[in-house]
Amino acid sequence: MTEPRVKVATCSLAGCFGCHMSFLDMDEAIVPLIQRIEFDRSPLTDIKQIGRCDIGLVEGGLCNTENREVLHQFRAHCNILVAVGACAINGGVPAMRNHYPLAECLAESYLNGVNVVNPQIPRDAELPPLLEQVIPIGQEVRVDYFLPGCPPPAAAFMEIVSAVLEQREPQLEYQQRRFD
Amino acid sequence: MTEKRSFTLDQQEIPFQPGDSILQAAQRAGVYVPHLCFHPDFSANGSCRLCVVSIAGKTVAACHYPARSGLQVTMNNSRLQQQRLRLLQLLFAEGNHFCPSCEVSGSCQLQALAYDLGMTHYHYDPFYPQRPRDGSHPDFFIDTDRCIFCDLCGRAGTEQDHKPVYRLGGRGEQTRLLIYSASGKLGDSRAAADDKAAHVCPVGCILPREGHYRDPIGERVYDASPIHWVGNRRRDQHAAPAADSAGDPSHD
Numbered sequence: 300m301t302e303p304r305v306k307v308a309t310c311s312l313a314g315c316f317g318c319h320m321s322f323l324d325m326d327e328a329i330v331p332l333i334q335r336i337e338f339d340r341s342p343l344t345d346i347k348q349i350g351r352c353d354i355g356l357v358e359g360g361l362c363n364t365e366n367r368e369v370l371h372q373f374r375a376h377c378n379i380l381v382a383v384g385a386c387a388i389n390g391g392v393p394a395m396r397n398h399y400p401l402a403e404c405l406a407e408s409y410l411n412g413v414n415v416v417n418p419q420i421p422r423d424a425e426l427p428p429l430l431e432q433v434i435p436i437g438q439e440v441r442v443d444y445f446l447p448g449c450p451p452p453a454a455a456f457m458e459i460v461s462a463v464l465e466q467r468e469p470q471l472e473y474q475q476r477r478f479d
Numbered sequence: 480m481t482e483k484r485s486f487t488l489d490q491q492e493i494p495f496q497p498g499d500s501i502l503q504a505a506q507r508a509g510v511y512v513p514h515l516c517f518h519p520d521f522s523a524n525g526s527c528r529l530c531v532v533s534i535a536g537k538t539v540a541a542c543h544y545p546a547r548s549g550l551q552v553t554m555n556n557s558r559l560q561q562q563r564l565r566l567l568q569l570l571f572a573e574g575n576h577f578c579p580s581c582e583v584s585g586s587c588q589l590q591a592l593a594y595d596l597g598m599t600h601y602h603y604d605p606f607y608p609q610r611p612r613d614g615s616h617p618d619f620f621i622d623t624d625r626c627i628f629c630d631l632c633g634r635a636g637t638e639q640d641h642k643p644v645y646r647l648g649g650r651g652e653q654t655r656l657l658i659y660s661a662s663g664k665l666g667d668s669r670a671a672a673d674d675k676a677a678h679v680c681p682v683g684c685i686l687p688r689e690g691h692y693r694d695p696i697g698e699r700v701y702d703a704s705p706i707h708w709v710g711n712r713r714r715d716q717h718a719a720p721a722a723d724s725a726g727d728p729s730h731d
């Protein structure tokens with residue numbers, strides 16, 4: 300009889316996918332792990348709709364309305380929600396735009412920026428509207444655990460997933476607590 | 480027979496000299512007390528409160544509290560550690576600390592204390608305050624996003640350089656680092672490259688223009704060992720021997 304598998308969903312909101320890359324960076328350690336977990340919605344599976352999950356790993360903060368929607372879906376479907384990386388925890392590099400009004404950021408990128416041709420601010424029904432500020436996910440929903448780092452080291456991912464599998468509190472060692 | 484001057488810090492006996500604060504005596508004895516705004520060369524400021532200790536049930540700042548014979552001082556219990564953690568989280572939340580892109584990341588005392596206390600997140604919603612930057616000086620760049628208002632630069636200026644360059648103005652959430660010059664710009668001030676004031680910042684606010692991002696990740700001041708071993712160092716002290724931690728006079 301096979302052991303029950305833990306269901307894991309992952310998503311990248313206002314992030315760079317660096318955290319997902321770091322997760323995969325656990326190299327061969329992922330082989331035994333994969334026997335015990337099953338990915339649900341994730342860029343790694345291309346499943347688009349999230350089902351009931353044990354763990355949700357959220358990379359990135361919220362920069363647009365779609366991010367917000369996805370985050371609430373994750374919170375509603377995951378028993379344990381983990382804020383993964385600096386962006387999810389405090390906004391990270393994308394939140395550096397919080398120094399400036401949104402209109403100014405858009406003007407700089409699409410109207411007045413160097414080498415801009417045909418200046419216009421993109422407006423399309425397919426594009427989710429940007430939020431005025433980038434916000435950390437903990438400001439929007441309850442978060443159970445935080446994995447700091449940009450990105451968190453692979454060992455930190457390993458620890459959080461193992462802790463859930465073993466039904467214990469995760470312990471991040473000194474080397475696994477990074478802010479950069 | 481001369482009276483033996485000592486107190487206990489978490490049950491360890493600490494000798495002291497007349498006039499010592501608890502933190503000064505502990506530091507001389509090689510025992511690390513968490514701190515950010517204290518530096519042995521300058522008067523105590525008492526602003527960061529990271530050095531909180533408990534004496535007879537009262538919480539006091541070790542950098543200000545005078546050492547006395549027979550005191551029983553508690554430094555590390557879960558309540559005090561929790562208070563330090565919350566203080567650190569407030570410092571992070573009220574500034575703009577984007578560690579992934581910060582020049583001093585890995586060698587920053589604020590970050591190192593956060594690592595040491597196991598901080599994983601801010602706990603408070605970030606303020607994202609609007610704070611100015613100043614690139615007017617040929618030797619230094621000022622990024623006040625990271626200022627923690629410890630006033631070490633101000634005290635070093637008055638007490639060692641004997642010229643006012645940096646000072647704090649405003650109150651509470653509106654406190655800001657100010658530059659003593661007609662324009663308020665560092666370029667118009669009397670700041671010079673070898674001012675002590677420009678080399679005491681525990682974070683990445685007063686930055687030399689050159690030499691950043693050169694220490695590989697893994698070899699920065701706090702990459703391998705926590706601040707309670709390494710002591711409060713800055714990157715420019717990294718070459719100093721790290722053998723004995725807090726008892727080593729080459730750091731504060």
Ligand code: SF4
Binds near residue numbers: 358385387391392449
């Ligand atoms: S924390 Fe760093 S690695 Fe992760 S998404 Fe943000 S920028 Fe990318």
Ligand code: SF4
Binds near residue numbers: 581
């Ligand atoms: S000053 Fe320290 S805590 Fe602030 S951003 Fe830089 S490394 Fe991080």
Ligand code: SF4
Binds near residue numbers: 645679
């Ligand atoms: S600039 Fe640096 S030394 Fe001066 S008050 Fe701010 S944090 Fe302290």
Ligand code: FES
Binds near residue numbers: 514526527528543
């Ligand atoms: S070191 Fe004592 S209050 Fe800052």
